[in-house]
Amino acid sequence: MAATLEARKREDLTTSNTKAIRLAGEVPAIIYGYQVEPKTVTVNSIELLKTVRDEGKNAIISLQVDGEAVDVMLHDYQVDPLRDELVHADFYAVNMKEEMDVRVPIVLEGEAIGTKEGGVLQQPLYELSIRAKPKDIPEQITIDVADLAVGDSFLVSDLKESKNFEIMEDETATIVSILVPDEEPAEESAEDETAEPEVINGNKDENEDK
Known part of the structure; x- marks a missing residue:
């Protein structure tokens, strides 16, 4: 209505x-x-x-x-x-009997297993392009991400088919994924940078003693 x-x-x-x-x-x-x-x-x-x-x-x-x-x-x-x-x-x-193309918001539901394990949730796609008659246009597309582990992705092709509308997006497009957390090697780099000057200084002292 x-x-x-x-x-x-x-x-x-x-x-x-x-x-x-x-x-x-x-x-x-x-x-x-x-x-x-x-x-x-x-x-x-x-x-x-x-x-x-x-x-x-x-x-x-x-x-x-x-x-x-x-x-x-x-x-x-x-x-x-x-x-x-x-x-x-x-x-x-609008013509209520004619299909039209619209973009519908995507809403994620639940907390992914992967995020509890330290993974990072990334959502490249926030809206979905669909074709439907005006009365069949959904307010939103809800996706349950609770079962996604680290390294998992949810693609457009994973969406359940609907009789009321046609999905116009590329089936290989990623909607949401759980990324592996960064290892942050910055501290090791800092140690390496400080190590080299110490060797140089050491060689310099040896030359001075000679």
């Missing part, structure tokens, strides 16, 4: 009106995409952030615009870096 978010048409696009909208806690936005003529709207900033936080960035949102419902995804947004506030949002109207 899609999350619901109220929106209002925005016809006054002047700078002064845009500032007033933001001061009132609203975010200027645009809707475009499948069977939708581009239109400008405003949505409540807090409600939008709450919806994305609760439902995920790939959530299908039923945007209610003056009594008309449009199924959309939050395609892009802009944030004021100084105030850390939303200043604009782009909503993309």
